[in-house]
Structure formats: C-alpha cells, structure tokens
Amino acid sequence: MSSARSGGSRIADRGSRIADREAVDIARAFYAALPTAPGPAHALHEAVRVLRDRARTAPSLWAAHLHAGA
Numbered sequence: 001m002s003s004a005r006s007g008g009s010r011i012a013d014r015g016s017r018i019a020d021r022e023a024v025d026i027a028r029a030f031y032a033a034l035p036t037a038p039g040p041a042h043a044l045h046e047a048v049r050v051l052r053d054r055a056r057t058a059p060s061l062w063a064a065h066l067h068a069g070a
Helices: 005-035 040-054
Strands: none
Touching: 005 040
C-alpha cells in the first residue's frame, strides 16, 4: 500500500469518527429533549440546531439529520 493511500484512509477514518461523534451528540440531545418537546420533529430540530450552531461551517455534520413523517 502506498503512503498516499494509507494517509488518505487515516484522514477518512478521522472524518468518520468526527461524524460518528456528532451523530451520538444529536441522538443524546434528541432523547433528552423528547420528553418536553411537542413532538419528535421538534426534539430533533432542537438537537440539530444546537449542533448547527456549534458547527455552522460544516453542514455535512448536521444537515443529514431530518425528520420525515407525521
């Protein structure tokens, strides 16, 4: 394996770990907000908004989290 290839995979692994951590943060915030939110869409919106405010320039970390359905 070339050093360029292995270096690229380390960068991808790091990005994946960051995204995984952000997903866990959103899940925790969602379940924390759920008991007092008017519904799951509102709880998710609040959880994503917190992450969006923290990482506004990195929408790849928060933009995919959306509520679909009733």
